[in-house]
Amino acid sequence: MTQRPYNFSAGPAAIPEEVLQQAAAEMLNWNGSGMGVMEMSHRGKEFMSIAAQAEADLRELLAVPAHFRILFMQGGGLAENAIVPMNLSRGGTVDFVVTGGWSQKSAKEARKYATANVVASNEADGHTTLPAPAGWKISPGAQYVHICSNETIHGVEFHELPDLKALGSNAPLVIDFSSHVASRPVDWARVGLAFGGAQKNLGPAGVTLVVVREDLLGQALSICPSAFDYRVVADNASMYNTPPTYSIYMAGLVFQWLKRQKEGDFTGIAAMEARNLGKANLLYNFIDHSQFYVNKVARDCRSRMNVPFFLRDESRNDAFLAGAKERGLLQLKGHKSVGGMRASIYNAMPLAGVQALVDYMRDFEKTCA
């Protein structure tokens, strides 16, 4: 088989080749059951074992403590923008740190259910920095503080989660970690709830991961749909409504792939972090030493997953994208709200893919000289 193209999509995004191969091989007959995974009752022992294994593997990979529940839901991050305040706001005050397009959307949606305050923002500098936690004006009695720990569109990432207790607040921290989950460890001691769509680092679109501290369950507003009430979902092991069975199976295959990964002495998520650091450094270093390309994000808060960059001469954008596609470098166009280019280099992107991108960027620059 020839080399597959490198796919830099921001999500839905590339899936490890060996995961896709296993899924194809098992499509008509999983593990001798005579059924494909898509065809199994979610109440049958075959699928129950697939779901239980996926949850156990994820708990191990992310080192999720026992007092957190792992939920597999539907609707993606955008639905969670409503589901989180329906479950946690008690109709009171909730705080948002706005650092890009996603946290902005989250704050707006929360206003349907609660008083949503923006307690810090990087809007004034075009979402290219992160406001230091020491300056956040957390509301007294805030039911939670929401951050997007990696802004997919703007390429800004929290490399350390804020310690709200140190800031004098007992509010739980809610993180939208859709686009960097499983790319690095999570400091659960600082987290109340984490949510993310699967379609960047965990598998296919259509399943949403929610990891929630057990004491936060059971306080949903009365208008919260039962299917989205965390207490109901947790009590039914994510099977109150029919779960997106195939997406959970695919995510489970990705978890097993993650467990097999090694990088030097590291395995699993630690291996991914080492590899992701290497990939990000390669690309940012190249851009920073170039007069042709530019990344506008402050160095200490650049995302390891999503690298937006611009050609200084934007009239060459179409030629850049066409040449990239010819070299098998796909889906590099930037988000419409930012423009330019964006390379999403999630877990499934090997270092060789980033090297191929850098090689192409160098070559393209030469052809323009």
Add this chain to the structure above:
Amino acid sequence: MTQRPYNFSAGPAAIPEEVLQQAAAEMLNWNGSGMGVMEMSHRGKEFMSIAAQAEADLRELLAVPAHFRILFMQGGGLAENAIVPMNLSRGGTVDFVVTGGWSQKSAKEARKYATANVVASNEADGHTTLPAPAGWKISPGAQYVHICSNETIHGVEFHELPDLKALGSNAPLVIDFSSHVASRPVDWARVGLAFGGAQKNLGPAGVTLVVVREDLLGQALSICPSAFDYRVVADNASMYNTPPTYSIYMAGLVFQWLKRQKEGDFTGIAAMEARNLGKANLLYNFIDHSQFYVNKVARDCRSRMNVPFFLRDESRNDAFLAGAKERGLLQLKGHKSVGGMRASIYNAMPLAGVQALVDYMRDFEKTCA
């Protein structure tokens, strides 16, 4: 390749073998794009074409009129139990006809958002009949009337949709057609909104079909999450939030399979209806002529899709199921709330599968003689 087992799961359920084979073949590289469908941005031209084709094929198959919108959503039927009243109730009065487990759940969930009246019920006879529409006491000013047009658990099906106008009501009819969609034509002139999870007749779990009359859009309650506001979903061609891309692709393959089906002079849904009638008649006739098995549903409202039946001697249930599995007849155990057996014979179940079941039932009876 040897014969696959016959899978009688109530859902998620069997998928046509040739659909699974095509999906497996395209897993790593769809149509020469170098990407699997799971890996494509939902905003890219490849996936946009897949989604547009799926919608067009479904519109053609089900003969959906132009003044209805087709939405692909998430959360399944149970989420729609909340999403429908959030969108259509205006917080007023909504009516339910309770005919089994699913309509019961729908009525209960609607009470979070509206005054939900049960205007007819078959509870007194154990959900084995259908209350005649002439006797329904539709509320003046009801925002809609909800029925479950096929009760998956109790095996009761409306073979004709009620004509609410003839009953003197202008309320739109809402149908939960999860478990018989695409098994027969739909009389859209009588319908305001139809919804269904895909995992019975349309494809994998994780995508929910909503077909809604255009004039019913735009009246969602303020607490309706944006991702579940039909107006927002329709305006964004089902891509306000990242859609469950792979599930839509799989449903699209099923739609193409449906379009290829022929039965005598019939094609598409008409062919499926003819075939489904033949399958249902074969199984019900056998049961009705047996002293060993029994189906308790009144003959004129028996489901063509879900056939619950009992062994008169229920001590033989485990032996029946074990023997069935040995013959490659899978997932025949009845729903826990009803007991006994249930054969779900959706579109993907060929007549040969029902014949194999009947042959086994006859043989099993003989071994007990």
